[in-house]
Amino acid sequence: MRTKNVVFGILLILSVVLSACGGGTTANGTQPTVSQSDEKVTITVWDYYGEATPIKPLIEGFQKENPNITINYETPDWDTTLEKLNVVLTSGTPPDVVTVDMTWIPKFAALDAFADLNKLSGGKLNGVDWKDAYTEGALESITYQDKIVAALYDFDVYALYYRADLLEQKDLAVPTTWAELKDVSKKLVEGDKYKYQWLAETFHGSQWIYENGGDLLSPDNKTVTFNSPEAVEAIQFYADLMTDQSAIYWGLDQGERIQGIKDGRIAMFSDGPYNMGIMKSAAPEMAGQWRIALHPYSKEPGSYLGGTGLVIPAQSKKQEAAWKFIEYGMRVDNQIGVYTYAGAAPALTAAMQSPEVNGPDAYFGGQKVFDVFLEAMKTAKHFPYVRQWNDIDVIFTTAMEEISLGQATVKEALDEAAAKTTEALNN
Amino acid sequence: MRAGTIHRQTLIRTFKKSAMAYTFIAIPLLSSIIFLIIPMLVSFYWSLTDYNGLQPAKFIGFQNYNQLFTNDKYFLISLRNTTLLVLMGMSVGPTLGMITAILLNQKIRFQSLFRTAYYLPVMTSLVVVSTIWVMLYNQNGLFNTLLNGLGINSVGWLSNPKIALVSVAIASIWQGFGFETVVFLAALQSISRELYEAAMMDGANGIQQFFHITLPSLRPVIAFIYIYGIIGSYQIFDQVFVMTHGGPIFSTSTIVFFLYSKFQDLRLGYASAIAYVLFAILVVFSYIALKMEKD
Numbered sequence: 001m002r003t004k005n006v007v008f009g010i011l012l013i014l015s016v017v018l019s020a021c022g023g024g025t026t027a028n029g030t031q032p033t034v035s036q037s038d039e040k041v042t043i044t045v046w047d048y049y050g051e052a053t054p055i056k057p058l059i060e061g062f063q064k065e066n067p068n069i070t071i072n073y074e075t076p077d078w079d080t081t082l083e084k085l086n087v088v089l090t091s092g093t094p095p096d097v098v099t100v101d102m103t104w105i106p107k108f109a110a111l112d113a114f115a116d117l118n119k120l121s122g123g124k125l126n127g128v129d130w131k132d133a134y135t136e137g138a139l140e141s142i143t144y145q146d147k148i149v150a151a152l153y154d155f156d157v158y159a160l161y162y163r164a165d166l167l168e169q170k171d172l173a174v175p176t177t178w179a180e181l182k183d184v185s186k187k188l189v190e191g192d193k194y195k196y197q198w199l200a201e202t203f204h205g206s207q208w209i210y211e212n213g214g215d216l217l218s219p220d221n222k223t224v225t226f227n228s229p230e231a232v233e234a235i236q237f238y239a240d241l242m243t244d245q246s247a248i249y250w251g252l253d254q255g256e257r258i259q260g261i262k263d264g265r266i267a268m269f270s271d272g273p274y275n276m277g278i279m280k281s282a283a284p285e286m287a288g289q290w291r292i293a294l295h296p297y298s299k300e301p302g303s304y305l306g307g308t309g310l311v312i313p314a315q316s317k318k319q320e321a322a323w324k325f326i327e328y329g330m331r332v333d334n335q336i337g338v339y340t341y342a343g344a345a346p347a348l349t350a351a352m353q354s355p356e357v358n359g360p361d362a363y364f365g366g367q368k369v370f371d372v373f374l375e376a377m378k379t380a381k382h383f384p385y386v387r388q389w390n391d392i393d394v395i396f397t398t399a400m401e402e403i404s405l406g407q408a409t410v411k412e413a414l415d416e417a418a419a420k421t422t423e424a425l426n427n
Numbered sequence: 428m429r430a431g432t433i434h435r436q437t438l439i440r441t442f443k444k445s446a447m448a449y450t451f452i453a454i455p456l457l458s459s460i461i462f463l464i465i466p467m468l469v470s471f472y473w474s475l476t477d478y479n480g481l482q483p484a485k486f487i488g489f490q491n492y493n494q495l496f497t498n499d500k501y502f503l504i505s506l507r508n509t510t511l512l513v514l515m516g517m518s519v520g521p522t523l524g525m526i527t528a529i530l531l532n533q534k535i536r537f538q539s540l541f542r543t544a545y546y547l548p549v550m551t552s553l554v555v556v557s558t559i560w561v562m563l564y565n566q567n568g569l570f571n572t573l574l575n576g577l578g579i580n581s582v583g584w585l586s587n588p589k590i591a592l593v594s595v596a597i598a599s600i601w602q603g604f605g606f607e608t609v610v611f612l613a614a615l616q617s618i619s620r621e622l623y624e625a626a627m628m629d630g631a632n633g634i635q636q637f638f639h640i641t642l643p644s645l646r647p648v649i650a651f652i653y654i655y656g657i658i659g660s661y662q663i664f665d666q667v668f669v670m671t672h673g674g675p676i677f678s679t680s681t682i683v684f685f686l687y688s689k690f691q692d693l694r695l696g697y698a699s700a701i702a703y704v705l706f707a708i709l710v711v712f713s714y715i716a717l718k719m720e721k722d
Contacts, residue, residue, distance in 0.1 A: 086693055090480025107693060111481045200675075251586025252671055253566050263567075390692045394501075401675045405588060423498075 041321045042070040044095035048081045049308075052277075054337040054344075055099065055329065062328045069321045089113055094313035096322035100150065102141060102306040102382065106389035109144035115312040116147040120323040125151070126331055133330075133348055135374075141305050141382035150309030151326050152347035154338045156272035157380040158207055158303040159372050161279075163267040164291040164365060166194060174293050178211070178237055181296040185246035185268060194267035195248040196241055197257065200400035202383070202393050203304050204270060207295065208234040210302025210381065216396070217384045224421045226396060227414040234298070236410045239403050249404050258282045270295050272306075273373050277343030280363050287363045292372045305380035307347060345373055391424040474699035484696065491700035502701065504677045505685040508592055512681065513660040515596040516603070521652045523600065524607025525645070529637075531608065532615045542612070549605040557669035560598040561585070564670075585671055588678035595666050595679050602666075603659075607652050614648040615641070654716040658709055 047055040059071045088094045125133045142150045175181040188194045212234035216226045241247035260266040312322045335351035358370040399417035402408040478484035563569045564584035571581040584594045664683040673680035689698040
């Protein structure tokens with residue numbers, strides 16, 4: 001009996017693959033039926049924000065303005081959205097509006113899975129040219145081969161979170177360059193406490209490379225550049241922080257970062273605006289101790305640029321109504337809700353600069369924290385939009401892990417990863 | 428003519444007699460064809476293509492299989508890791524299960540409580556079990572706190588690539604050995620007391636009784652435990668997904684986890700090829716299991 005169960009198990013995996021393949025229609029080939037404005041339609045919206053969502057509060061106002069459009073609101077969580085999206089896209093039954101993590105964009109964009117919002121919007125977002133609504137980097141992050149594949153809804157760029165109270169106690173200035181960071185982190189450490197958090201993945205590895213004038217791939221995405229001399233120098237500098245005992249390697253068994261923040265193991269780390277909400281809710285007792293600054297750099301500020309995008313699957317048959325909903329959510333007053341409801345950073349420049357969003361933040365000692373993230377956003381860039389991005393991410397992360405665990409030198413690890421990436425790009 | 432009519436009537440009668448049986452088997456048969464056989468065949472076809480679910484599939488022959496075995500280091504690592512997990516699990520789990528079963532088979536106090544306690548992890552969700560083990564393995568978790576208390580440095584249970592696979596194996600063994608215990612316990616209780624009494628009359632001691640009565644009597648059960656354990660262990664996924672996500676440095680990536688990552692990347696043709704490799708491995712063990720059952 002168990003044999004049958006086991007065989008059934010493996011067949012189930014196969015059948016999942018099969019059922020996912022059942023649609024058979026091509027994303028390109030589907031001609032969406034655009035709904036007429038007076039026609040009654042129901043659109044399905046997937047929202048992964050969870051309880052503190054800025055999307056749900058939009059529905060009532062939207063339906064008042066558009067009585068002919070009904071919203072079928074669904075809330076798959078962040079983890080399952082990607083899995084479910086894979087399944088519904090491949091079976092040809094997608095929802096009409098989906099919240100997606102911008103790191104998922106490369107794969108889907110390369111497969112033409114999302115509708116071109118530039119075409120649907122007639123080139124304007126709420127009457128403003130797309131290029132004026134967003135910063136240059138943000139606009140680039142939603143553009144794939146001259147198409148706008150997503151409306152960036154909240155953005156994520158990395159900046160330095162640091163313990164201002166400790167710096168003050170030791171009379172240390174906020175580091176702005178790598179050399180200063182090295183010096184400050186060394187002076188902050190007390191035994192196993194107050195270290196810079198070292199993470200072995202692409203988000204952080206790429207930041208150091210960008211900050212030294214390097215990049216992951218060449219601008220045409222055909223050549224690997226993360227083993228260039230600047231990149232090797234950058235990762236070496238990052239790795240040396242750990243060798244100096246100034247940084248703590250945050251492996252799988254260190255637990256959640258917030259724990260390290262609370263128990264004092266971490267005094268500095270690099271992350272995006274969403275982390276502010278986590279700190280406020282999980283470590284309210286630390287109010288006033290932390291501040292945020294542009295992450296120190298060697299040649300130029302740098303960060304990956306991600307966040308949440310609103311997309312319309314290319315197979316959706318109600319694209320016009322779906323676009324109306326997205327455009328409604330992208331109004332400046334509604335964008336402010338991204339901050340007030342979710343504590344995240346609204347992607348529209350006008351919303352970011354509004355006093356509701358960028359006011360003094362008591363948790364961060366009255367600092368206007370979004371000024372920092374807006375500054376970081378100016379030079380941030382999205383990960384390369386190539387079909388092989390997931391492979392590259394895995395290869396690069398593996399190299400970073402090898403470096404962090406001392407299994408290879410920086411040059412060896414990055415050269416090997418570059419060779420594998422070149423092979424993946426050529427496949 | 429007459430003979431033909433009689434023959435037809437016999438056939439109709441036979442069919443009428445068995446009509447109910449055919450109706451009953453029709454449902455599982457149809458569901459097997461629709462949900463198993465057809466998906467299997469189509470999936471095999473996908474394994475010969477570069478299908479991504481969104482664009483038309485291109486037939487590429489055995490290129491996916493070729494890529495898996497000649498050019499995909501991560502797949503080979505995942506295959507090796509899975510085999511190592513099977514070996515670790517099978518070398519400890521059944522032995523532990525048997526020892527526990529023998530102990531539980533004695534007349535001891537709170538026998539039912541112990542039996543329930545050992546079986547509890549088997550019934551608990553693998554995700555819950557894995558999350559608990561992540562906490563135990565944590566840098567400041569129970570194990571490291573105990574080690575530090577003994578003056579030993581903390582161990583990177585899940586962050587050291589040399590140890591992480593063993594850590595996953597320990598958690599899996601702990602979760603699974605209750606099943607083996609219960610099976611062995613049932614088998615132990617079916618061994619006739621008379622055999623032991625006779626052996627005692629002949630002056631056999633406990634160890635002799637174990638090797639000459641208990642072990643030989645358990646032989647079919649031992650074979651069952653190993654074969655089905657191997658088949659089950661090859662499909663390990665949940666623990667890896669929750670505890671390590673295949674890391675660090677691919678040291679805990681398994682075949683099913685690797686398959687899952689390819690599915691997430693919408694490489695459905697490639698994922699199907701991986702599924703078929705796993706299927707081939709399981710077919711071999713299932714065949715051995717069937718042969719042994721017959722013997």
